[in-house]
Amino acid sequence: MEAMGLLIDYELCTGCQSCEVSCKEEHDYPVGKWGIRVLDDGPWEIEPGHYNWNKIPVPSDLCDLCIDRTSRGREPICVHHCLANVMTYGSVCELAKKMDGTKRQVIFTPVYKPYEKLRD
Amino acid sequence: MALRKTASPAVKLDSLSDVNDLGKPWRFTDEDTGLTVTRSCVWSPPGCHPVGCGLKLYTDENGRLVKVEGDENHPVTQGRLCVRCIALKDYEYNNSRILHPMKRDRDKRGQADAWEEITWDEALDLIEERYTEITGKYGKESFVNFGGTGREGGVSCMTYTAMVWQTPNACYTQSGYACYFPRLAAGTMSAGLVYPEMDYAGCLPGRYDDPEYHVPEAVVLWGKVPTVSNPDGAFGHAVIDLMKRGSKLIMVDSRVNWLTTRAAYHLQLRPGTDTAIGMAMLDVIIREGLYDHDFVEKWCYGFEQLAERVATMPPEKAAEICGVPAEDIIGAARLYANAEAATIQWGLATDQKTNGMQQAQCIIALMAITGNIDRPGGQITTGGAVALDADTEEDDEYMPYMALDDDELRGKMIGLKEYPAYCGMSQNSHADLTLRCMETDEPYPLRIGAFAGNNLLACTSAEPKRWEAAINRSLEFVIGFDCFMTPSIQAVCDIVLPLATVVERDSTVAAAYGSAPLYFGTQNKCVDEGDCRGDLELLYILGKRLNPKRFEEFDSYYDLLQFLRFGKSRMFEELREQVCIQSKNEYYKYEKGLMRPDGAPGFNTPTGRVELYNLGFQQFGDDPLPYYEEPDFSPISTPELLEDYPFVLTTGARTYAFFHSEHRQIPRLRELNPNPLVEINPETAKKLGVVDGQWCRVFNQFGEAYLKAKLTVSVKPDVIHAQHGWWFPEEDGNAPHNYGVCRSNINNLIPNFHVGKLGFGAPFKCMLCNVEGTDENFDTDMQLIQDKFGELR
Numbered sequence: 001m002e003a004m005g006l007l008i009d010y011e012l013c014t015g016c017q018s019c020e021v022s023c024k025e026e027h028d029y030p031v032g033k034w035g036i037r038v039l040d041d042g043p044w045e046i047e048p049g050h051y052n053w054n055k056i057p058v059p060s061d062l063c064d065l066c067i068d069r070t071s072r073g074r075e076p077i078c079v080h081h082c083l084a085n086v087m088t089y090g091s092v093c094e095l096a097k098k099m100d101g102t103k104r105q106v107i108f109t110p111v112y113k114p115y116e117k118l119r120d
Numbered sequence: 121m122a123l124r125k126t127a128s129p130a131v132k133l134d135s136l137s138d139v140n141d142l143g144k145p146w147r148f149t150d151e152d153t154g155l156t157v158t159r160s161c162v163w164s165p166p167g168c169h170p171v172g173c174g175l176k177l178y179t180d181e182n183g184r185l186v187k188v189e190g191d192e193n194h195p196v197t198q199g200r201l202c203v204r205c206i207a208l209k210d211y212e213y214n215n216s217r218i219l220h221p222m223k224r225d226r227d228k229r230g231q232a233d234a235w236e237e238i239t240w241d242e243a244l245d246l247i248e249e250r251y252t253e254i255t256g257k258y259g260k261e262s263f264v265n266f267g268g269t270g271r272e273g274g275v276s277c278m279t280y281t282a283m284v285w286q287t288p289n290a291c292y293t294q295s296g297y298a299c300y301f302p303r304l305a306a307g308t309m310s311a312g313l314v315y316p317e318m319d320y321a322g323c324l325p326g327r328y329d330d331p332e333y334h335v336p337e338a339v340v341l342w343g344k345v346p347t348v349s350n351p352d353g354a355f356g357h358a359v360i361d362l363m364k365r366g367s368k369l370i371m372v373d374s375r376v377n378w379l380t381t382r383a384a385y386h387l388q389l390r391p392g393t394d395t396a397i398g399m400a401m402l403d404v405i406i407r408e409g410l411y412d413h414d415f416v417e418k419w420c421y422g423f424e425q426l427a428e429r430v431a432t433m434p435p436e437k438a439a440e441i442c443g444v445p446a447e448d449i450i451g452a453a454r455l456y457a458n459a460e461a462a463t464i465q466w467g468l469a470t471d472q473k474t475n476g477m478q479q480a481q482c483i484i485a486l487m488a489i490t491g492n493i494d495r496p497g498g499q500i501t502t503g504g505a506v507a508l509d510a511d512t513e514e515d516d517e518y519m520p521y522m523a524l525d526d527d528e529l530r531g532k533m534i535g536l537k538e539y540p541a542y543c544g545m546s547q548n549s550h551a552d553l554t555l556r557c558m559e560t561d562e563p564y565p566l567r568i569g570a571f572a573g574n575n576l577l578a579c580t581s582a583e584p585k586r587w588e589a590a591i592n593r594s595l596e597f598v599i600g601f602d603c604f605m606t607p608s609i610q611a612v613c614d615i616v617l618p619l620a621t622v623v624e625r626d627s628t629v630a631a632a633y634g635s636a637p638l639y640f641g642t643q644n645k646c647v648d649e650g651d652c653r654g655d656l657e658l659l660y661i662l663g664k665r666l667n668p669k670r671f672e673e674f675d676s677y678y679d680l681l682q683f684l685r686f687g688k689s690r691m692f693e694e695l696r697e698q699v700c701i702q703s704k705n706e707y708y709k710y711e712k713g714l715m716r717p718d719g720a721p722g723f724n725t726p727t728g729r730v731e732l733y734n735l736g737f738q739q740f741g742d743d744p745l746p747y748y749e750e751p752d753f754s755p756i757s758t759p760e761l762l763e764d765y766p767f768v769l770t771t772g773a774r775t776y777a778f779f780h781s782e783h784r785q786i787p788r789l790r791e792l793n794p795n796p797l798v799e800i801n802p803e804t805a806k807k808l809g810v811v812d813g814q815w816c817r818v819f820n821q822f823g824e825a826y827l828k829a830k831l832t833v834s835v836k837p838d839v840i841h842a843q844h845g846w847w848f849p850e851e852d853g854n855a856p857h858n859y860g861v862c863r864s865n866i867n868n869l870i871p872n873f874h875v876g877k878l879g880f881g882a883p884f885k886c887m888l889c890n891v892e893g894t895d896e897n898f899d900t901d902m903q904l905i906q907d908k909f910g911e912l913r
Contacts, residue, residue: 017203077189082135
């Protein structure tokens with residue numbers, strides 16, 4: 001099976017947390033449980049006047065890539081609601097073609113509850 | 121502002137899959153789930169400014185809202201959505217919502233368990249009885265209606281006062297009306313423009329690729345982070361759309377924020393010194409001849425005088441005042457002026473300083489002399505011909521308010537004599553003078569009041585304890601209406617009416633209050649809940665009771681809605697099938713005679729030009745030209761205070777989680793920002809002996825607040841930033857605790873009566889303070905929040 005993933009153009013991720021809350025609503029995750037979290041790296045100064053500040057949505061071990069939605073042809077709910085429109089769902093091969101090294105990007109291929117396979 | 125006939129097909133986002141709901145009608149059945157989907161353009165509550173984002177509301181066979189999703193058919197939001205509407209279900213079915221009218225004896229104000237549930241008939245009888253009795257004794261002017269920001273109720277405040285309460289005293293309770301209106305006033309007085317907005321192609325069917333549009337080369341965000349804030353009704357992430365299309369950013373902001381790290385220029389000024397930057401940028405542009413000579417010659421008034429004035433503030437001088445390198449001011453001015461199209465979003469920070477009207481004057485001048493007003497990709501405007509009065513036969517879909525038609529009564533508006541520009545334009549009594557009136561009964565007693573979308577003790581008002589005491593001293597009967605019990609209602613109200621949310625009632629929304637050509641939507645009801653009534657429905661019900669003659673012409677709520685919000689030729693049912701219709705717009709209206717009521721070319725000002733030398737300011741007793749003035753409390757103006765209060769305090773940077781004081785009881789939102797934060801530079805914290813996460817006492821000569829330290833280089837070492845709007849719905853509501861509203865309220869440190877000459881502006885963004893670490897721990901227990909509010913009704 002083709003590996004599916006999320007391409008995130010974190011160059012322009014504003015950290016709006018729509019992915020986090022969408023995921024909680026879609027999967028009914030309560031306080032303390034997350035399917036995706038926005039990693040907040042910054043601000044810290046690289047040199048005077050220039051800061052590193054990247055916000056990167058990172059799927060957790062509760063991310064199932066919205067299998068209920070994607071099996072019906074819809075995109076994961078985090079992708080649908082992303083205010084900056086910087087998330088894309090697709091096959092990793094197709095997503096990789098959208099990476100050309102000119103901007104900050106990352107592809108995630110999350111696995112849902114990976115611990116369930118630890119004793120297999 | 122005229123609308124297009126029908127909704128245009130939305131431009132599909134690349135990330136949206138091929139299976140989607142594009143082209144679906146306003147109500148349809150979802151094939152996968154069998155749920156009924158109602159498309160809606162929502163406004164409030166839950167609180168927001170009128171962006172009118174597109175939602176798909178999924179209801180089951182019992183009429184219960186089970187799911188919310190962004191509507192990809194919306195021309196601007198295109199399916200995207202922020203956390204507050206994503207969590208709408210948690211707000212709608214929150215177990216602490218007010219669902220029925222309740223009353224309480226006046227002598228039991230502050231007692232959380234003294235409320236008694238009553239019927240609507242009983243509530244209306246009681247209101248009518250007390251209203252008739254008190255206004256009979258003290259006059260109609262003894263009624264004051266406290267308006268809040270953004271929400272439909274707050275915006276309808278003037279209409280309530282004019283049509284229902286029949287009092288001249290609508291009062292936005294923030295000192296100096298330090299929110300939005302100063303910008304409107306400056307825009308109106310300078311150019312006859314209500315609010316020149318950043319043009320993000322919101323009214324064009326092809327959006328950014330529309331042939332009429334031009335992507336601006338430069339975008340200036342001045343005292344505004346539109347992605348995080350609810351930027352006066354604009355879709356904030358349009359800035360990201362523009363950055364993807366090549367726009368360069370110029371940020372004027374006292375804090376490093378995420379956007380400043382992506383900006384070509386970040387002018388990180390000392391809070392409150394913006395006018396100096398504005399004058400210096402004008403000076404650079406004029407001295408270097410970078411302005412639009414043709415526009416200045418044809419359409420500006422007072423250019424020579426302006427040039428002379430801003431020459432007194434060269435970039436080197438501004439650099440010293442603001443703490444920004446002169447070469448950055450020069451570089452930013454050049455980037456802005458040399459762009460073929462450039463646009464400015466001017467933020468709330470403009471209003472939150474005593475010197476704010478002068479900053480606004482500078483910003484309008486920048487827009488004007490570079491020829492960016494009404495240019496594609498510049499500042500989009502409605503033109504000046506839009507009346508603010510609803511009483512018109514035109515087919516105009518916007519959001520006007522009604523003015524009181526009794527001139528004698530209108531003349532009694534508190535502050536009209538002292539601040540005629542403020543009161544005359546806003547149709548509001550002056551906030552600071554209204555406070556004084558409640559403290560002294562001068563010029564006459566205020567004895568009865570109501571809240572319209574306002575939680576002043578937690579959010580809007582400076583020196584909130586003083587406001588509480590003044591209200592409890594003077595008002596014999598106070599009416600509240602809201603979705604949730606607030607500290608303000610708990611402390612001072614005698615009756616509370618349950619307010620419907622955005623999914624429980626039909627209404628309309630004009631994006632950005634209709635002050636820019638964008639789009640017009642319908643808020644479509646899909647849920648029936650308790651005894652709740654919508655803001656305008658409540659206006660209809662109360663109006664029928666208290667002013668039946670005025671409401672004779674309305675046979676239903678929908679008649680009133682039509683009268684107030686849209687033209688005479690279309691019905692709500694017809695509009696709602698379109699859900700969201702873009703406005704018609706023409707650029708360069710000033711050349712075509714579309715900006716003045718008389719149809720002549722030019723701007724809607726006495727001179728027909730953009731008044732850089734402002735005759736309106738002059739008429740009302742202010743300098744016609746911009747000038748820089750230090751904040752009343754600052755390292756320069758009050759150096760003697762620095763020993764006690766060595767830091768500049770700026771407040772109220774927005775979070776994604778909350779709309780002002782709302783949403784603290786929504787677990788999935790509170791979790792994003794559980795505690796009230798104060799930002800301290802790590803270098804400063806080290807000197808203070810404060811560590812990250814420690815609770816601190818932030819204080820000055822006016823008061824104190826306890827907030828949790830967040831150490832960050834976002835603020836310079838001599839600046840402290842504190843969040844606003846905090847209270848704790850999980851805590852005891854009984855007086856004096858009142859949900860802990862005093863503990864972390866940064867407005868305790870902000871004084872009233874430090875307004876500008878025209879009565880506008882107050883120092884919410886530029887005070888002095890000190891900070892000390894404490895041994896206290898007020899950390900929010902998120903499990904407690906989940907347990908208390910997480911189980912939905």
